[in-house]
Amino acid sequence: MTTDLHLCGIRHHGPGSTASLLKALDDYQPDIVLLECPADGEKALALAANPNLQPPVALLVYNPKQHAQATFLPFAHFSPEWQAVQWCAQHDAHLRCFDLPMALRFALPDTVEQVPSAAPRELLRREDKTPSAAEAPEADETAVEPSFSSENLAQETETELRHDPIAHLARLDGYSDGERWWEARIEHSTGHADTFEVVLSMMTALREELAQPESEETLLREAYMRETLRNTLKQGYQRVAVVCGAWHAPVLRAEELPRYAKDDKARLKGLKKVPTEATWVPWTYERLAFQSGYGAGVLSPAWYELLFAEPRDRIVTHWMVRAAHLLRAQQIDASSAHAIEGVRLAEALAAVRGLALPGIAELEEAAVSIFGGGYAEALHLVHQQLVIGEKLGEVPEELPASPLQQDLAQQQKALRLKPEAASKTLALDLRKDLDLGRSHLLHRLQLLGIRWGQPQRVQGKSGTFHEVWELQWRPEMVLGVLEASRWGNTILAAASGAAAHRAQEATDLGQISQLLEEALRADLGPALPALVARLETLSAGTRDVVHLLTALPPLVNVLRYGNVRRTESAQVAEVVHHLVPRLCISLPLACTGLDADAARQLLERIEAVHQSIRLLPDEAQHAGWYAALRTIAQQPSSSGLLAGAATRLLFDAQQIAPDDTATLLGLALAPAQPTEYATAWIEGFLRGSGLLLIHNGVLFELLDDWLTSLDEPVFQEIVPLLRRSFADFSQPERQQVLALAVDGPMAQQKQETDIDLARGLRVLPVLRELLGMT
Numbered sequence: 001m002t003t004d005l006h007l008c009g010i011r012h013h014g015p016g017s018t019a020s021l022l023k024a025l026d027d028y029q030p031d032i033v034l035l036e037c038p039a040d041g042e043k044a045l046a047l048a049a050n051p052n053l054q055p056p057v058a059l060l061v062y063n064p065k066q067h068a069q070a071t072f073l074p075f076a077h078f079s080p081e082w083q084a085v086q087w088c089a090q091h092d093a094h095l096r097c098f099d100l101p102m103a104l105r106f107a108l109p110d111t112v113e114q115v116p117s118a119a120p121r122e123l124l125r126r127e128d129k130t131p132s133a134a135e136a137p138e139a140d141e142t143a144v145e146p147s148f149s150s151e152n153l154a155q156e157t158e159t160e161l162r163h164d165p166i167a168h169l170a171r172l173d174g175y176s177d178g179e180r181w182w183e184a185r186i187e188h189s190t191g192h193a194d195t196f197e198v199v200l201s202m203m204t205a206l207r208e209e210l211a212q213p214e215s216e217e218t219l220l221r222e223a224y225m226r227e228t229l230r231n232t233l234k235q236g237y238q239r240v241a242v243v244c245g246a247w248h249a250p251v252l253r254a255e256e257l258p259r260y261a262k263d264d265k266a267r268l269k270g271l272k273k274v275p276t277e278a279t280w281v282p283w284t285y286e287r288l289a290f291q292s293g294y295g296a297g298v299l300s301p302a303w304y305e306l307l308f309a310e311p312r313d314r315i316v317t318h319w320m321v322r323a324a325h326l327l328r329a330q331q332i333d334a335s336s337a338h339a340i341e342g343v344r345l346a347e348a349l350a351a352v353r354g355l356a357l358p359g360i361a362e363l364e365e366a367a368v369s370i371f372g373g374g375y376a377e378a379l380h381l382v383h384q385q386l387v388i389g390e391k392l393g394e395v396p397e398e399l400p401a402s403p404l405q406q407d408l409a410q411q412q413k414a415l416r417l418k419p420e421a422a423s424k425t426l427a428l429d430l431r432k433d434l435d436l437g438r439s440h441l442l443h444r445l446q447l448l449g450i451r452w453g454q455p456q457r458v459q460g461k462s463g464t465f466h467e468v469w470e471l472q473w474r475p476e477m478v479l480g481v482l483e484a485s486r487w488g489n490t491i492l493a494a495a496s497g498a499a500a501h502r503a504q505e506a507t508d509l510g511q512i513s514q515l516l517e518e519a520l521r522a523d524l525g526p527a528l529p530a531l532v533a534r535l536e537t538l539s540a541g542t543r544d545v546v547h548l549l550t551a552l553p554p555l556v557n558v559l560r561y562g563n564v565r566r567t568e569s570a571q572v573a574e575v576v577h578h579l580v581p582r583l584c585i586s587l588p589l590a591c592t593g594l595d596a597d598a599a600r601q602l603l604e605r606i607e608a609v610h611q612s613i614r615l616l617p618d619e620a621q622h623a624g625w626y627a628a629l630r631t632i633a634q635q636p637s638s639s640g641l642l643a644g645a646a647t648r649l650l651f652d653a654q655q656i657a658p659d660d661t662a663t664l665l666g667l668a669l670a671p672a673q674p675t676e677y678a679t680a681w682i683e684g685f686l687r688g689s690g691l692l693l694i695h696n697g698v699l700f701e702l703l704d705d706w707l708t709s710l711d712e713p714v715f716q717e718i719v720p721l722l723r724r725s726f727a728d729f730s731q732p733e734r735q736q737v738l739a740l741a742v743d744g745p746m747a748q749q750k751q752e753t754d755i756d757l758a759r760g761l762r763v764l765p766v767l768r769e770l771l772g773m774t
Contacts, residue, residue, distance in 0.1 A: 009246030015308035019191025030241035032094040042097040044278035049089035052396035078308035098228035107272035223264035285389030302389030392421040403489035419473035443522035444495035496527035509551035545590035549605035556612035640677040644684030
């Protein structure tokens with residue numbers, strides 16, 4: 001019995017290739033279809049016949065023991081491979097994946113791809129090989145620009161052809177770009193069954209003409225394909241169809257199989273193997289696009305979808321009308337007349353360029369000219385939605401997925417947070433149960449390193465009950481979910497496990513207190529005991545005041561969020577209760593012997609702690625903190641900046657009398673004090689506001705007398721420092737200080753106190769009644 005072998009060399013994600021493939025399969029009616037897809041994805045690929053699996057989707061093949069070893073195999077509705085799977089399901093034909101399994105490819109040494117491959121990336125590779133920032137080559141700033149000699153041009157041409165050999169055929173046909181040539185000649189076609197015979201002849205001639213060395217990985221892949229094909233032919237199938245990248249087709253011909261048999265067995269012998277699993281994940285057109293770094297991506301996924309779905313005689317009109325609708329929604333003038341002229345211009349450009357059908361380049365050029373008046377900026381939305389596309393696929397819940405993926409899907413459904421490819425702003429009111437649940441989920445994912453939502457600064461509203469998130473789901477986040485599975489099988493358990501692990505790794509109080517705040521925002525009740533225990537351990541052995549100062553404000557925020565988010569924070573309150581006294585005892589000594597820069601950095605932390613402690617309800621903690629500030633203000637060895645700032649904080653909190661404040665100012669400005677100390681003291685004392693000088697004539701006179709007593713050289717030296725102190729004042733404050741300097745504080749005080757006290761007392765009964773005072 002003779003077996004008939006039919007090779008279908010396609011371009012991955014090409015709509016014209018798909019149309020031709022479907023006609024070839026209908027004519028040929030194969031018993032089995034061999035598909036270029038890793039063999040260990042075959043079981044999951046068979047599930048693609050599920051009608052609820054809506055592309056774009058990707059087959060994720062990964063190593064369950066090392067999630068960094070993973071690859072995505074994307075499919076769109078117009079992809080030849082996707083339609084081949086659907087055809088097999090509808091015609092009861094067998095389907096077999098015959099590419100090198102990822103179990104073998106993950107185990108290959110890193111040096112396996114040292115020889116550059118001659119195969120064009122859009123015809124050969126399907127894996128997502130987006131390089132990371134660390135892997136991206138850096139520009140050589142010292143490189144000399146090459147001259148345009150015939151030798152250099154020949155080298156550049158050879159390099160380009162090794163990277164994209166299809167460009168060789170394109171130039172023979174008058175095109176400068178291999179991508180545009182293939183699109184115009186193959187993908188714009190309505191589909192012909194005999195297309196693959198022509199493609200096979202072209203690829204055979206091209207491989208023989210270029211004769212470039214293949215990479216070791218490509219040689220392994222082609223050896224595995226041939227070995228699988230030989231075994232399939234031995235099984236007695238009468239009609240065998242092979243769907244593969246066009247570049248591989250010449251080495252899979254029936255006459256080539258015996259010639260490579262011995263070498264193939266030797267090449268595949270002894271390969272190492274790792275465990276793999278496969279599942280389906282949603283994908284987006286943006287990630288399918290070539291610009292995202294996906295090696296087998298296409299330039300215009302949304303356009304290709306239209307090419308595959310619409311009749312050729314209506315497709316240009318359909319695209320231009322959709323562009324007009326999009327622009328109208330953005331309040332941009334786009335009338336029916338504009339759309340008609342856009343169609344005419346696109347067809348005219350295609351005719352001039354010898355194209356049977358306008359491509360996306362002609363459509364965009366026409367749209368820019370007619371709709372945008374020659375400016376492309378206004379048509380960014382058209383490019384994003386009608387060229388790239390914002391479509392996100394769907395994967396049904398019943399398909400295989402990890403427990404953590406299933407739990408995330410259930411929570412997304414319950415909280416009505418559907419993953420979307422487009423960016424979306426989400427405002428949450430934490431007083432509502434639904435929004436509070438959404439906030440918990442997003443914060444838990446943040447702890448797991450899954451940045452589905454990015455928290456935004458709240459504007460226009462106040463209070464801790466309001467949050468704003470920017471949501472955008474990216475397909476690669478699925479890897480983050482898989483990686484997080486090691487911490488637990490639910491989002492709550494995984495986030496708690498990850499937080500507990502980070503707590504054990506934390507080395508200072510600042511890290512653990514920040515982590516505790518994140519855990520409270522995420523409502524991680526199971527993780528709190530471990531975090532608090534670690535916090536107590538670190539605080540007991542910490543003598544570094546900077547760490548104590550850094551730790552306290554987040555902990556106080558935790559207590560506040562505990563009320564708003566309905567979480568129990570009694571354990572955190574206990575830690576704060578022990579932490580504040582330790583800080584109050586250690587702080588005065590830490591404020592001595594500091595230079596200007598160190599004092600300024602410490603001051604920012606002291607101010608943050610001051611605001612935090614004032615939020616605590618414990619009066620004993622307030623008293624301890626004010627006693628520490630009083631010690632800093634009075635001890636001679638304190639930094640001038642910190643002593644002045646401590647005095648100001650005490651004065652604003654009404655913990656020090658005006659007369660005592662004047663005494664401390666007088667001591668700081670005494671002739672025995674160095675000028676540097678006095679200037680720093682004033683900077684700390686006046687930090688942020690000048691109201692103190694405006695409303696207290698005694699303090700103003702003390703400062704005025706000190707300034708007038710300075711020698712002119714010393715005065716000129718400290719003027720820049722004083723200017724920095726006054727720079728933070730508001731404009732009205734500066735004007736009033738200037739007026740005081742001209743008229744004197746006593747006149748200002750006399751003018752302010754010249755009031756009719758008897759008339760003022762008449763309003764007190766009404767005010768008491770309004771305020772509810774007895």
